[in-house]
Amino acid sequence: MNIKATDSELEILSVLWKRGACTVRDVHEELAKTKDAGYTTTLKLMQIMNDKGLVERDATSKTHVYKALASQEQAQQSALDKIISTVFEGSTAGLVIQALGQHRASSDEIDAIKKYLQQFEE
Template identity: 40%
Template sequence: MKQKNQSTVADPVPAKSEMDVLQILWQHGPSTVRFVHDILTEKKGNIQYTSTLKLMQTMTEKGLLMRDETNMKHIYSAVLEEKKTKGNALSKFLDNMYEGSVKSLMTALLGNEKTSPEELKVLEEMLHKLDKTK
């Protein structure tokens, strides 16, 4: 009886652009397309307003967003919880890239330029401890 995986295996992770939108909504709360679009535009290159609009409409159809249509300027908000969603993405990433091993992730972090010296130092200590624990 081969079954999928009984643990919390994570609803499909939103696509990249979708995450960008969610990110903004989580950070600023319910917003108009215009608002999201402006932030998006300044973060990434110029995008057409209608592209952002369409994206958000699609996301709404998918159930990723919900919107208040009482006013002309619809107010969109994220349906998914930030923590949970990111957690799912993280799990998937871990599985895909590091066979689910947090320790492997750590090791990778150790060689990553995104990691600051301080973080690096503590990471090393951490790995030592993990080795002993094992």
């Protein structure tokens, strides 16, 4: 699934990935902790996301409950594909070098990266 989500939609998906199925109010309250988000804006975005197939709305009860249809892994893959092809001109190595140069990786993360790379050397 190719995920074409805006930054605001990704923030909503992030809440749904973390908390599971939620009402609009649940999502709005979570977003309001870190940004100024209006309830009606959150509602409209979630309706658009439903139309786009990013979330599914359960309308069987009075309060509609939304759940993510797009997985976090699918969203990460789509975002990385776009960044690698546009910003890094297709260079996966360029992305990795930039990421490791700009953000300090923990020793556990470095070990995981080494272990992953060893798969390709064998």
